[in-house]
Amino acid sequence: MHTSIASNRAEQLSLRTTDLNPYPTKPRVTFRADGTFKLTVFSDLHYGENPWDAWGPQQDVNSTVLMKLVLASEQPDYVVLNGDLITGENTFRENSTHLIDEIVAPLNAVKIPFSSTHGNHDNEPNITHYEEIIREQEVAPLSYTRLAPPGVGGYGGxxxxxxxxxxxxxxxxxxxxxxxxxxxxxxxxxxxSTAMPDWVDASVATWIKSETAAMTAAWGPASARGALAFVHIPPHVIQPLQAGLNSTRDPGLNADLLGQGSTQATTDPANNGKDDDFWATLNAEVENLHAVISGHDHGNEWCIREPTKDVIFCFDKHSGYGGYSSAGWGHGVRNIVFSSPDPKQGLQTWIRLEDGTTRAQVTLDGRYMRR
Structure with a gap:
């Protein structure tokens, strides 16, 4: 197994240096013929809670029902699983990765391409990000999730x-x-077990620079393409923006106070600034960055413009029945729709709940928070 993993990573690196196509054996992800492209984001699924009693497995069943219902109704072109796929502190070491099989089964059934990020609950004594990625690659033919080159991401990332x-x-x-x-x-x-850093490692900043340079060399000016970014834990620079939310301009559930308890550990004063290299480089090197999308805070759904880098940030919607919640929060997804392949055009995004109702629709474009 270790030999195949090593050869897989070597193949990925070799392919990157030739034609900059990391997926030569998979179908190309494309816009629709009408020029649109729709993503549906499932966040914080939290499979694997309380496997020793009846309550825990039932939450996984409920989450799977939600996924199947949303996929059938929304019919997205691409799906993102934005972190905390598994509640790793509850699972058993011997079968933790098999929860990935349950999570990707609805996606495999409808043959939809997808990607995953991984969260704080995916790094626990009984599971790691690395193990989840490898398992996903083994059991999901249309998974586009992959490993970073060696040395990129820091310990556990x-x-x-x-x-x-x-x-x-x-x-x-x-x-x-x-x-x-x-x-x-x-x-x-x-x-x-010891606590792991909960921010994007500084090594990723150097990697972003090398990747964007390679893209420009292979594909031409970055101004000709758009970008959208996903990460599980929100950067700490988002915390002070919560106080200035406007429920009309920035609609959506706002029930998690950032920085309290486990809802955003990166705001621990000892950790502030640790993701600065990543945040600065992402916004400096990636042109036409439409938005940065995070999960992690189950009670938040809002979007806001981060003024220091002039970039829009959005929270997802808590999708899974596992993980903390509260009465009235509900479960659902964030939908994101590109109405045109033009990288200068804005996006439509909204929260869709399990029962089909929608809320918090906003247009993410150059006029957002500038009207």
Whole structure:
């Protein structure tokens, strides 16, 4: 197994240095013929809670029902699983990765391409980000999740990668790049477990620079393509913005106070600034970055413009029946729709609940919070 994993990573690196196509054996992800592209984001599924009683497995059943219902109704072009797929502190070591099989089964059934990020609960004594990624690659033919090159991501953060999206499959260059970043967190594996850093490692900043330079060399100016980024734990610079939310301009549930308890551990004063290299480089090097999308805070759904880098940030919607919740929060997804492949055009995004109702619709474009 270790030999195949090593050869897989070597193959990925070799392919990256030739034609910059990390997925030569998979179908190209494309816009629809009408020029649109729809993503549905499932966040904080939290499979594997309380496997020793009846309550825990029933939550997994409920989450699977939600996934099947939403996929059938929304029919997205691409799906993102934005972290905390598994509640790793509750699972058993011998079968933790098999929860990935349950999570991806609805996606496999409808043959939809997808990517995952991983969260603090995916790094625990009984599971790691690395193990989840490898299992997903083994059991999901249309998973586009992959490992970062060696040395990128820091300890416990191997899930940094990007996925090209083309206007047409025959195009020589993508029109959109989806970026996925590993914010780590949780605890190291094994009996002598210790807390892990819960921010995107500084090594990722250097990698972003090298990747964007390679993209420009292979595909031409970055101004010709758009970008969208996903990470599980929100950067700490978002915390002070919560006080200035406007429920009309920035609609959506706002029930989690950032920085309290486990809802955003990166705001611990001792950790502030640790993700600055990542945040600054992402916004400096990735042009036409439409938004940065996070999960982690189950009670938040809002979007806001982060003024220091002039980029829009959005929370997801808590999808899973596992993980903390409260009466009235509900479960659902964030939908994101590109109405055109033009990288200068804005996006439509909204929260869709399990029962089909929608809320918090906003247009993410240059006029958002500037009207």
């Amino acid at each position: 191997p899930g940094n990668y990007w996925v090209p999206v083309y206007e047409k499959a025959s195009d020589s260059a993508p029109i959109l790049v989806l970026w996925f970043f590993d914010s780590r967190g949780g605890f190291s594996p094994g009996a002598n």
